[in-house]
Amino acid sequence: MGTVNDTALNKSDAAPEQPGAPSDRTATIAPAVRLADVAVRFRTKKKDVTALEEVSLDVARGEFVAIVGPSGCGKSTLLKLVAGLLAPSAGGVALGGEHVRGPRRDIGFVFQRAALLDWRSARRNILLQAEMRGLPAAGARARADELIRMTGLDGFEDAYPHELSGGMQQRVALCRALLHEPPVLLMDEPFGALDEPFGALDALTREQMNVELHRIWRETDTTVLLVTHSIPEAVYLADRVVVMSPRPGTVTEIIEVGLPREREYAATLASAEFRSATGRIRELLGAAGAHD
Amino acid sequence: MSQRVLSPTAPRKPAGVAERTRPSPRRRAVEAAEKSWRPLALLAACFGAWWVIAAAGWVESYLLPTPGATLDVLLEQPGYLWEHGWVTTYETLLGFLIAVGVGILSAVLMVYSSTVEKTLYPILLFAQVVPKIAIAPLFVVWLGFGIGPKVLIAVLIAFFPVVISMVTGLKAVDPEMLQLSATMGARPWQTFLKIRFPASLPHLFSGLKVAVTLAVTGAVVGEFVGANEGLGYVILQANGNLDTPMLFAGLLVMSLIGVVLFVLVEIAEKLLLPWHASRRDAAATTTL
Numbered sequence: 001m002g003t004v005n006d007t008a009l010n011k012s013d014a015a016p017e018q019p020g021a022p023s024d025r026t027a028t029i030a031p032a033v034r035l036a037d038v039a040v041r042f043r044t045k046k047k048d049v050t051a052l053e054e055v056s057l058d059v060a061r062g063e064f065v066a067i068v069g070p071s072g073c074g075k076s077t078l079l080k081l082v083a084g085l086l087a088p089s090a091g092g093v094a095l096g097g098e099h100v101r102g103p104r105r106d107i108g109f110v111f112q113r114a115a116l117l118d119w120r121s122a123r124r125n126i127l128l129q130a131e132m133r134g135l136p137a138a139g140a141r142a143r144a145d146e147l148i149r150m151t152g153l154d155g156f157e158d159a160y161p162h163e164l165s166g167g168m169q170q171r172v173a174l175c176r177a178l179l180h181e182p183p184v185l186l187m188d189e190p191f192g193a194l195d196e197p198f199g200a201l202d203a204l205t206r207e208q209m210n211v212e213l214h215r216i217w218r219e220t221d222t223t224v225l226l227v228t229h230s231i232p233e234a235v236y237l238a239d240r241v242v243v244m245s246p247r248p249g250t251v252t253e254i255i256e257v258g259l260p261r262e263r264e265y266a267a268t269l270a271s272a273e274f275r276s277a278t279g280r281i282r283e284l285l286g287a288a289g290a291h292d
Numbered sequence: 293m294s295q296r297v298l299s300p301t302a303p304r305k306p307a308g309v310a311e312r313t314r315p316s317p318r319r320r321a322v323e324a325a326e327k328s329w330r331p332l333a334l335l336a337a338c339f340g341a342w343w344v345i346a347a348a349g350w351v352e353s354y355l356l357p358t359p360g361a362t363l364d365v366l367l368e369q370p371g372y373l374w375e376h377g378w379v380t381t382y383e384t385l386l387g388f389l390i391a392v393g394v395g396i397l398s399a400v401l402m403v404y405s406s407t408v409e410k411t412l413y414p415i416l417l418f419a420q421v422v423p424k425i426a427i428a429p430l431f432v433v434w435l436g437f438g439i440g441p442k443v444l445i446a447v448l449i450a451f452f453p454v455v456i457s458m459v460t461g462l463k464a465v466d467p468e469m470l471q472l473s474a475t476m477g478a479r480p481w482q483t484f485l486k487i488r489f490p491a492s493l494p495h496l497f498s499g500l501k502v503a504v505t506l507a508v509t510g511a512v513v514g515e516f517v518g519a520n521e522g523l524g525y526v527i528l529q530a531n532g533n534l535d536t537p538m539l540f541a542g543l544l545v546m547s548l549i550g551v552v553l554f555v556l557v558e559i560a561e562k563l564l565l566p567w568h569a570s571r572r573d574a575a576a577t578t579t580l
Contacts (some may be wrong), residue, residue, distance in 0.1 A: 085471050103474035115468045119490050119567045128486065132476035160567050 002053060030097025032184055032223035032238075033059040033082055037090035039248075040061035040077050050248035051077045056241060057251065064224045066218055069252075071245030075227040076112075078249070079186045079275045083107055092160075096183060105133070108177030110187040114169035117163040122172045123148065123157040129179040141181065147175040159238035167191075178216070179292065180252075185217075187226045191233070197239075209279060210236055211265050218261060235277045236258075236268055252284055304471040306379075345425050357537040365541040372526075377545045383511040384549065387446025388504050394447070395454030395503075396496070400484075403462040420452045425513050432518040442514030442522070449510035450503035457499025494568045497561040504557050508550045523549075523558025 010241040025247040040052040053073040057066050067075050070230040081093050093100040097109070116125045123144055130140030148154055161169055170190055177185060191206045212239055217224055227233050234241045241255040258273050268274055339359055346358040353361070366373065399417075402409040422443055431441035465488050473483045506553055515524025523546045530538035561568075 030508065080471075083471075083475055085474060103477075105475065105477035107473060107475055111468045111472070113468065115472055117465055117490070119467070119565070129476055132473065132478040132482055162567070201542045220441075256444065 001201060004112060005051050014221070017173040018148045030057040030094065032061045032063070032096060033225060036092045038093060040074065040081065040086070040104045041089045053181070053248040053250050055249065055251055059223055059225060061223055063108060063240070064220045064226070064238045065240050066228055066238035067227045067242045068228060068234050068285070069249060070246045073244045074249030075244060076188050076194055079188050079225060079227055083109055083186055106183055108182040108185045110173050110177045110179070110190045110193065112192050114161070114173040114187040116169055116172055118161055121158045122153060122164065125172050126179055127208070129176050133180060135180065143179055144175065147178055150216060152174055165210060170209065183223060183225045185222050187224065189227055189229060192229065196219060207265060213237065229277050231281050233268065234283070235274055236263065236265070239241060241281060243281055255280060298423040311318050340455040349376065352378050354534050354536060359541055361537040362540040362544065363506065365537045366544070373545050376521055376523050376526045377549060380511050380515065380524065381549050383514065384446055384507045385502060387443045387510055390443070390506040391447045391450035391454055391503060391507065396458050399455050399458030399462060402459055412450050416452070416455060419448065424448050424510070428513055428517040431514070435520050437520060441517065441566040442511045442519070446507040446510030450507040453502040453506065457495045458492060461495030462488055464495060465491045474504055496558065498545065498566065500557050501554060504553045508546065508553065511515065512546060
């Protein structure tokens with residue numbers, strides 16, 4: 001299986017990896033994330049379910065890619081493949097030019113639910129990342145404080161998860177995912193829970209989170225893969241938006257968003273480019289049907 | 293120098309953080325009274341009924357002593373009851389602590405190894421189904437009249453709730469938390485110490501509360517079967533002499549030991565898991 005995957009991965013590589021070549025050199029050539037003809041099948045008692053089929057995607061270093069699609073199209077599965085939390089049934093996944101064979105440490109992962117430890121304060125939840133990795137404590141603490149400032153959590157460092165709003169919990173999760181300055185950030189509907197029960201108030205939080213996330217991304221050279229069900233969110237944040245079809249999930253189309261790197265929120269939403277991109281995605285999802 | 297001066301470095305609480313204010317002592321007293329007057333009233337009613345029935349002579353006094361007579365025994369022979377009460381407490385605590393240690397260890401092994409689980413679980417279940425009280429005489433034959441059989445029965449009876457609650461707790465951990473741990477490159481022991489074990493503690497403590505009260509029962513049963521000290525012995529002696537006031541006094545002390553141990557476990561829970569207690573209280577008030 002390994003050889004098949006490697007062949008698939010190197011097929012479109014202009015300069016195939018030299019044996020023994022330094023990995024940091026290949027990392028600059030290879031895309032940050034590469035999915036080559038990936039398929040994922042789950043076996044349930046009644047039948048086999050194909051979650052993903054023939055998915056190929058290259059994400060360049062420092063690029064922001066959003067993935068949208070109907071519920072159950074395997075968007076989250078795709079992120080877990082990249083993180084190495086799940087093995088593909090066919091095809092290959094590479095991260096920074098390296099074949100993904102198991103859980104990867106060189107990523108930051110943000111789940112739909114914040115997944116914080118109840119018994120740790122916001123700061124100590126963020127520092128869990130450093131403790132598990134054995135990073136030097138002083139440096140990690142300084143970095144955590146920097147992230148806390150960046151995400152507007154200052155004053156809440158010592159609050160426990162149950163004392164924080166949903167949006168704040170999600171910011172803590174974001175800080176935790178960024179603490180070790182991962183080259184790749186994977187986010188699975190990170191703000192999806194924010195617009196569930198209380199509409200207007202949390203829509204505002206979501207907007208803030210979008211603006212903050214975009215700023216953080218601009219200020220670092222992180223590659224971001226974001227799964228979302230909000231089309232405006234995808235277009236506002238991403239360089240490219242991957243539109244997926246219902247199960248079995250395949251890539252329907254990849255939309256290039258022609259917006260400038262600096263994006264003022266209100267002006268961006270009012271721009272013609274924004275409207276044409278969101279319109280196009282809506283059309284694609286509408287044609288695919290079953291979008292919520 | 294007074295420490296109560298408002299220091300300029302006092303952390304400011306921004307709006308949005310749920311206030312963790314300390315209620316004033318007066319407010320707390322009022323809350324405690326509101327919470328406890330109903331059970332206290334019921335208890336008083338039961339004592340009242342006991343007193344009326346016994347004092348009115350509807351039941352012979354050798355069958356049911358008055359509360360006064362029972363109280364007299366408690367006041368006249370405190371040394372005797374204290375001495376035997378301490379023996380029972382000691383056996384109970386020893387049995388409880390061994391049950392907790394062995395229970396936690398078995399739970400961890402069962403959760404981490406399916407082979408251990410498959411081997412141990414049926415035996416555990418069998419051990420739970422065998423009536424421990426029925427095998428108590430056997431332990432006396434094996435281990436003699438010392439504290440051995442009492443502690444062993446207390447261990448056996450308290451062990452099951454500890455194992456079950458700990459296994460449940462360890463298995464209830466959020467799977468996303470474990471995946472996150474994998475992306476952090478955590479070693480299994482790190483995941484256990486920093487995520488799984490702390491996450492299981494709320495479950496464990498609900499098991500410990502059951503276990504500690506059962507341990508008292510275990511120790512007393514052990515004493516019934518063969519002992520020359522302990523509250524079980526006191527009750528058997530009083531029973532033989534038709535000394536019902538002493539019997540009732542023994543029962544009261546025994547219940548008191550159970551209540552005190554239960555409260556101690558609750559206090560330990562509050563101290564060790566403040567995050568859990570406050571969240572649970574918050575949940576309770578919102579559902580009301």
